[in-house]
Amino acid sequence: MVGVRVIDLRSDTVTRPTPAMREAMAAAEVGDDVYGEDPSVNRLQEQAAALLGKEAALFVPSGTMANQASLRTLTRPGDILLAGEGAHVLRYESGGPAALAGVHVQTIGRGGFFDGAEVKAAIHPDESHFAPTRAVTVENTHNTSGGRVFPLDRLKDVVATAREHGLSLHLDGARLFNAVVATGTPARVWAEPFDTATFCLSKGLGAPVGSLVCGDASVIRSVHRARKMLGGGMRQAGFLAAAGLYALEHHVDRLADDHANARRLAAGLEKLGFAVDPSPETNMVMFGVEDTLGFLRATRARDLWINPMGEGRFRAVTHLDAPEPQIDEALGRIGEVVAQGIR
Template sequence: MPTVDLRSDTVTMPSPEMRRAMADAELGDDVWGEDPTINRLQEVAAERLGKEAALFVSSGTMGNLLGILVSARSGQEIIADADSHTFLSETGGAAALGGIQIMPVRTAAGIMTAEQVAEAIRVDDVHHPRTAAIAFEDTHNYHGGIAWPLEALRAASAEAHRNGLSVHLDGARLFNAAVATGSDVREIAACADTVTFCLSKGLAAPVGSVLAGPEEKIAEARRWRKMLGGGMREIGMLGAAGLFALENMVDRLAEDHANARTLAEGLAEMEGITLDLSRVQTNLVVFEVDRMAPAAFVAECEKRGVKGAQISRRQLRFVTHYGVTAADVQQALKAVGEVLGAA
């Protein structure tokens, strides 16, 4: 029986059609700005998000780092959710490379209220760093893939802007958020100055993310990207994968969400699993098991052909994505049932 890999949507493989588009891509040197396919991807992405410009980057981590580096300088502070990917899982890049400190704000479910935004902004005091920017995450990975209600994002963002902050959106799964809330991706992106989204997750491209925003910030991000060694040459085949993903892989995300829902409902019924179904809004299913250590649970599931991930001391995660079918979900539920039954 083939393995069902539910560790992350980053494990998605390009479809045969995507591979063909990659093989046929027109190429040029992107550091010179001459790769026609990358240029096209950047134009299409900027247009799709309603931003002036966009930049292809190697990863979501680089997109977020550049978004921060163009919005704050050394000695300043940015606000981010205490459970955000940027704060927890991007190796302290903003501090290491930009001298920028993150003020973590604890939220109930990854949604920061306008009051929390206001509260986290530093007062004008010689002892304090200045708050320059704020980063939101939509969908929110460690809070179970919840999608911000558009009104909540608008309110938090408006508060930040009212206080002169720049707003960065970590939209690694921005299109999942749009599909889940029924919002246009432009409406979500309009809440932020700079936005990162990943092509390499649910959209199933093998590599790449995009940072979009105002012309001058994107020009500055291009310099940072070069400094970080992220200037790449004839990469049109990656651009072709990204274009294919934007054209063909967005609408099908609803299928991943439906599969995640079935998986979550099945898990929630099992004794020994704690799972908040209200957070299962997209393709992530975060839960805890109370009978065994998370690492042992992962190992036992893998023995039965199902891969999952431990994402914190207690939390486990299954992620549905392109390549995971409704039958795979049933296989996963059967495996988990056996693991818990034997525990």
């Protein structure tokens, strides 16, 4: 149980449903979604498809399943999937692309971002010795780069090259709405070129569970089959979909607060002498420390939870349950750590 003193900036996945979201969940109309009979799930899927400008959408339990069911649909065993460095599908999904889709993941570009020329250079010749280069995945926002937005002009360049060479396109949009709010570019513009486009309800949007995969009706039929195979068919999932519908209505615009809080935290850390990555674009702050273990222990001892991202690097994530006063309190506690000579 997290005590009231704890400030948890490990991830935006740690939020608890608000009282109003819980009310919406309790009041949800439900049915058996494996039979396609859950009205709340159906409503959520229709709304997600409309938001992303696609024909259809499918509710799945997690961002991981959204990615893996999509990749299984877009590729065949033996294919190559091109991805940016540090892609979630490669690093944090338990080997899913290899185990579940049978694809090799080849990273291109730098720090999660790449352009059309880098896609082109990676494409194998159409010759029997080579694994076929089949698809490209784009992560937007990009987690391990610190929540950065994939620049739209670079994305257009990637899409043009991918299409020219017959590659499929997947969007890991776990935090797509952070990109939407940060840039003012609508979700359907970001999603438009992709065969499969996902977003998560359980990150900054503050719902407890769930992600959507959006695409053409025929593609979503295949993703639906993959979801079934992966064990992701849920029954009265409308309780969860109701949380998602509530989140889409009430928790999108407020992501701007998380972004402002991330900038506030970054500025405070800089004042305390930390090397902070350039101003946060969304809700993540990446910063350097000299003593990884010492900093981790000293912050934990003060009930401040921030995760290291490898040696000498920490990532703090702002969210619904960490409003501005908690950000200031977190900076106060980090100030105490620095005063002890730990940084």
